[in-house]
Amino acid sequence: MINPEEKIKRIDRALKSLASQAKDCRLCPRDCGVNRLAGETGYCGETLTLRIAYCGPHFGEEPVISGCQDYFQQQEQQLGGSGTIFFTGCNLRCLYCQNYQISWLNQGESVDEITLAQKMLQLQAEGVFNINLVTPTHFLLPLLKSLRLAYQQGLKIPIVYNSSGYEKAEVISLLDQIIDIYLPDFKYASPSLGQKLSRAPDYFQFAASALREMKNQQPYLRLDKNNLARQGLICRHLILPGYLDNTRTIINWLATHLAPDIGLSLMSQYRPCFKAPTELNRTLTPEEYQEAINWAEKEPWEILFLQPLKFSSEEHLLPDFNLPDPFGWQKQK
């Protein structure tokens, strides 16, 4: 990780390059061209005023992000976790989104840049392992200003960029070494599936170039002595029931173009939510998940993250952002 002074310099450069986006937003592949500074909204549904739906420790991310069981046993309690900040709105909006309350219904509260910086510092003071920016793309401008303030006031822990993968590589290139850990989804291999489930026929083309750029910036997944990620790229793929061909193509592409120094997180947790189409109105079967695991295990990842299939029926993976503790972590302690 570079030092905070260097991060601030890079943030200043990125803000300068992105300045025109405030009045003519083309931050992501949707290319809306709206004046968000004047209060207009594009596909993501958000102006330039930061809005967040949840800010707090999260214990359900990959073990290298949220903390591993060994670490918690060592500490004899559940400390740390990932310092998640869930932003309101989304530039992709999948029909089946489990976070639809924030991606589609745009629930959340406005915060200014100073308050967000304070929240980051508060999370750090509480002992989280990183600041995990969930769906940050459309808020990059105010978010970078908050990060700048947080670095000036002592932020030291890694920054995680947790996105849908629907990004422009040229925008990601401005985040070089500002972001320590990239945690993008890689969802669809074909234009027809991208169109059908996210109205994004160009998803693969944009996500593939963005992931290559992320890998250029963070070529190796680096862990500390507690097996917590400090830098690197972890790609997530949510397996969609009945769409195993899609999963196979995604795994093959990642293995060919980005392996072996990345993490692959093969996710079994799909549950039908919101506007999920009829054919996706079920969870994954154990056989489907095993088939995907068999393909993934043939390839050389730095780490392969798997989920137990029982996760598909556990409530805690379906957050409720109407609650102060959307993931129910307090209940589980």
Ligand code: SF4
């Ligand atoms: S960030 Fe929002 S307004 Fe800007 S191009 Fe993307 S979807 Fe459109």
